[in-house]
Amino acid sequence: xxxxxxEDEPKVASFIRRALEEESYAVDVCADGQQGQDWAxxxxxxxxVLDLMLPGIPGLELLKHIRKSGVKTxxxxxxxxxxxxxxxxxxxxxxxxxxxxxxxxxELLARARALLRRAGGxxxxxxxxxxxxxxxxxxxxxxxxxxxELTTKEYALLEYLxxxxxxVLTRPMITEHVWDLDFDTFTNVIDVYxxxxxxxxxxxxxxxxxxxxxxxxxxxxxxx
Amino acid sequence: xxxxxxEDEPKVASFIRRALEEESYAVDVCADGQQGQDWAxxxxxxxxVLDLMLPGIPGLELLKHIRKSGVKTxxxxxxxxxxxxxxxxxxxxxxxxxxxxxxxxxELLARARALLRRAGGxxxxxxxxxxxxxxxxxxxxxxxxxxxELTTKEYALLEYLxxxxxxVLTRPMITEHVWDLDFDTFTNVIDVYxxxxxxxxxxxxxxxxxxxxxxxxxxxxxxx
DNA sequence: AAAGATCTATGCGTATTCTTGTCGTTGAAG
DNA sequence: CTTCAACGACAAGAATACGCATAGATCTTT
Numbered sequence: 001x002x003x004x005x006x007e008d009e010p011k012v013a014s015f016i017r018r019a020l021e022e023e024s025y026a027v028d029v030c031a032d033g034q035q036g037q038d039w040a041x042x043x044x045x046x047x048x049v050l051d052l053m054l055p056g057i058p059g060l061e062l063l064k065h066i067r068k069s070g071v072k073t074x075x076x077x078x079x080x081x082x083x084x085x086x087x088x089x090x091x092x093x094x095x096x097x098x099x100x101x102x103x104x105x106x107e108l109l110a111r112a113r114a115l116l117r118r119a120g121g122x123x124x125x126x127x128x129x130x131x132x133x134x135x136x137x138x139x140x141x142x143x144x145x146x147x148x149e150l151t152t153k154e155y156a157l158l159e160y161l162x163x164x165x166x167x168v169l170t171r172p173m174i175t176e177h178v179w180d181l182d183f184d185t186f187t188n189v190i191d192v193y194x195x196x197x198x199x200x201x202x203x204x205x206x207x208x209x210x211x212x213x214x215x216x217x218x219x220x221x222x223x224x
Numbered sequence: 225x226x227x228x229x230x231e232d233e234p235k236v237a238s239f240i241r242r243a244l245e246e247e248s249y250a251v252d253v254c255a256d257g258q259q260g261q262d263w264a265x266x267x268x269x270x271x272x273v274l275d276l277m278l279p280g281i282p283g284l285e286l287l288k289h290i291r292k293s294g295v296k297t298x299x300x301x302x303x304x305x306x307x308x309x310x311x312x313x314x315x316x317x318x319x320x321x322x323x324x325x326x327x328x329x330x331e332l333l334a335r336a337r338a339l340l341r342r343a344g345g346x347x348x349x350x351x352x353x354x355x356x357x358x359x360x361x362x363x364x365x366x367x368x369x370x371x372x373e374l375t376t377k378e379y380a381l382l383e384y385l386x387x388x389x390x391x392v393l394t395r396p397m398i399t400e401h402v403w404d405l406d407f408d409t410f411t412n413v414i415d416v417y418x419x420x421x422x423x424x425x426x427x428x429x430x431x432x433x434x435x436x437x438x439x440x441x442x443x444x445x446x447x448x
Numbered sequence: 449a450a451a452g453a454t455c456t457a458t459g460c461g462t463a464t465t466c467t468t469g470t471c472g473t474t475g476a477a478g
Numbered sequence: 479c480t481t482c483a484a485c486g487a488c489a490a491g492a493a494t495a496c497g498c499a500t501a502g503a504t505c506t507t508t
Contacts, residue, residue: 038304042327151453168363172243172329185238189455191497198498214463214496215376216246216363375464412486413466419488438474438485 001116001136001159002026002177004043006036006062007051007078012101016049019105020112024139024156026180033057040066040073043176047116049108051078052090060093067094074115078103113137127162130222132201132209134162148200153178157193158201161210161220170217194218225340225383226250226401228267230260230286231275231302236325240273243329244336248363248380250404257281264290264297268400271339273332274319275302276310284310284317291318298339302327337361351386354446356425356433358386372424377402381417382425385434385444394441418442 003020007013008031020027028043030036033054040048040062048066052059063075074096090098096118097111117137127134132143139155141148150158156178161169174190194210202208211219227244231237232255244251252267254260257278264272264286272290276283287299298320303310314322320342321335337360351358356367360383365372374382380402385393398414399407418434426432435443 038324039326042324042331044328044330153454170243170246170329172239172246176329185235185242187456188497192455192499195498195500212497215248377465408466411467415486416466416488418486422487436486 001046001156002028002043003047003049003112004036004039004045005029005049006033006040006054006059007031007049008054009051012051015105016108019109022152023109023112024152024159025112026156026178028180033059033062037062037065040071041069045073047112048073048075049078049112050075050095053080060089063090063093063095074118076108076111076115127159127165129162129165129209129220132162132222134159143201150197150200153193154196154200157190158197161218165220165222168213168217168219174217225270225380225387226252226267226404227271227273227336228260228263228269229253229273230257230264230278230283231255231273232278233275236275239329240332243333245376247333247336248376248383249336250380250402252405257283257286261286261289264295265293269297270401271336272297272299273302273336274299276314277304284313287314287317287319298342300332300335300339351383351389353386353389353433353444356386356446358383367425374421374424377417378420378424381414382421385442389444389446392437392440392443398441 001024003025005013005016005020005027007016007029010031013029013031017027017029028039028045030039034057036050036054037057039045050059050063054062059077063077075094077090077095077098078101079090079098080101096115099108099111113136127136132141134141136159141150141155141158157174160174160177171190172185179189194212198208198210201210209220209222211221213219225248227249229237229240229244229251231240231253234255237253237255241251241253252263252269254263258281260274260278261281263269274283274287278286283301287301299318301314301319301322302325303314303322304325320339323332323335351360356365358365363379365374365379365382381398384398384401395414403413418436422432422434425434433444433446435445437443
């Protein structure tokens with residue numbers, strides 16, 4: 001799950017980023033309207049959080065623009081309490097939800113979850129591969145009746161794998177989704193984390209749910 | 225399928241290279257405009273990925289130049305989002321598609337596939353020769369209902385053969401498309417890989433789908 | 449300061465890729 | 479028809495690249 005936050009106040013921005021990262025989302029923050037538009041149009045985010053008062057390009061313009069260019073990603077807008085009409089205009093322009101500043105961070109998280117769930121079209125919200133079950137809402141992972149504790153990164157990686165079960169995911173695809181905008185190819189973090197995951201998930205089992213496709217990447221698969 | 229990537233930022237370049245290689249393409253990367261032009265003109269690439277901002281020669285000049293010299297290879301250009309007119313000029317100069325930075329690597333891969341497919345004139349995307357089926361998207365190969373596991377090189381070779389089924393492919397043609405620049409001409413790797421392929425594909429069968437044309441090369445053919 | 453999480457670095461085993469050499473086939477010249 | 483050279487098939491082994499595990503460095507959080 002990858003989220004774009006377009007917000008120019010550094011404090012608010014990093015506050016939101018933190019909260020979202022703790023929920024295991026990959027977060028890109030951007031303080032500049034023009035750049036935000038670029039990113040929103042070129043990267044397939046799962047959610048965009050957009051502050052309407054930005055320097056440079058007005059937030060509303062940005063929103064209209066990316067909608068016109070066909071971006072379907074759910075957008076949550078942030079406004080000041082007083083700007084009622086901005087909010088209305090925002091919804092008209094294609095926003096899916098709004099939040100008035102100041103807000104409780106939990107509310108942002110809850111609404112983000114709701115939007116993501118709605119967009120994913122998955123009514124249950126639970127991901128399953130064989131007897132491995134991941135619940136994105138509670139962030140709980142179980143195998144059989146065994147509860148599995150994961151760190152944030154491990155969780156994010158597993159979720160990405162499970163959401164794309166059956167597809168071969170290449171390393172660059174994984175870095176893009178689970179790690180943030182980072183073009184650093186010369187590292188083996190992914191391999192290390194796959195290893196961590198296998199240790200926790202397949203503990204004591206013959207066959208791993210995460211299969212290696214040599215020269216290409218990894219796939220999550222229940223069958224042989 | 226052999227691809228030339230002209231890109232001067234080392235990180236981006238190696239990121240792209242890796243993604244493409246994991247999809248079994250043969251990739252040559254080049255950071256220098258002049259050299260890129262030379263390569264583009266002397267090697268029969270299947271696709272060229274060209275960053276428009278290069279040191280030395282301007283990317284657009286390069287593009288115009290190779291088009292003028294008769295190179296028909298599809299070209300995908302990379303630009304920054306803001307440079308709208310560059311993009312337009314690029315398409316005018318003979319580019320087939322463009323991608324704005326930053327981009328999602330999947331998008332690059334998807335578009336690359338599309339361009340390669342379009343150029344090959346194959347509408348379906350699935351390659352078939354007799355009862356042998358190759359799906360470039362999932363990278364899966366089956367003969368009848370038998371799944372066949374191939375290594376990266378074997379796969380690349382088979383794909384090239386199947387894309388040109390019916391045509392006799394000479395050894396130089398094969399090296400150009402399946403292997404990349406650091407290839408030693410005086411070797412029989414190709415023969416060896418043909419042999420590997422036959423072992424896996426025609427296992428237990430009388431007639432091989434890959435026929436030898438003595439003195440010339442190999443053809444892929446279903447009929448006798 | 450301690451604990452935990454994330455990332456880097458390194459060595460090892462093995463799948464893949466390539467090289468080398470032998471042998472069988474083919475086709476043309478004698 | 480025989481001989482011979484060129485060519486291709488294939489086996490076996492060497493070199494290489496890749497993924498995995500492990501340990502330790504670094505950065506974060508409490």
